[in-house]
Amino acid sequence: MSIVVRTIHGRQYAYVSRREGKRMIQTYLGPMSRPDVQAAVDGLFEEKGIPERLRRLFWDTDPESLDLSRHATAIIERVLEMGDLQDVRWLQHRYTGTTIAQVLTLSKGLSPRSRVFWNLWFGREEPCAP
Incomplete structure (x- = not known):
C-alpha cells in the first residue's frame, strides 16, 4: 500500500494505492487541505514496525x-x-x-x-x- 498525492489545478489530493491481484486500485481520500485527510496520510506514513x-x-x-x-x-x-x-x-x-x-x-x-x-x-x- 502506498500514498499517492496528486496536484490538480494547484491543489493536492490524496489517494491510497493498493494491489488487488494483478490490478492496482486507487481509493480517493480527499483534498490534503482537510485535517482528517492530512491525519490519515500522516498515520499511514508513520507505520514503522510490523503489525x-x-x-x-x-x-x-x-x-x-x-x-x-x-x-x-x-x-x-x-x-x-x-x-x-x-x-x-x-x-x-x-x-x-x-x-x-x-x-x-x-x-x-x-x-x-x-x-x-x-x-x-x-x-x-x-x-x-x-
Whole structure:
C-alpha cells in the first residue's frame, strides 16, 4: 500500500494505492487541505514496525527493533516462509511487487519449496533447473 498525492489545478489530493491481484486500485481520500485527510496520510506514513499479528513469526528477534525498510528482505522471507494468507496480503500492501519479486529471485533464506510455490502464486516463471 502506498500514498499517492496528486496536484490538480494547484491543489493536492490524496489517494491510497493498493494491489488487488494483478490490478492496482486507487481509493480517493480527499483534498490534503482537510485535517482528517492530512491525519490519515500522516498515520499511514508513520507505520514503522510490523503489525501485532505478525509478531508471532519473529520469535527469535525483538519485533520492536525491526525496521520495515531496512529489514525488508528478512521480513519478506519470514512471511513467505512461515506466514498465512492474511500475512501475505499485508506483505503485498506494504511492499511493491518488484521488491517481493527481488526477494523471491535473490534470497537464500527461502526454501526451494516456498520459492517455487510463491513464484507460481505471483504468476512468475520459475527458471527450470538444467
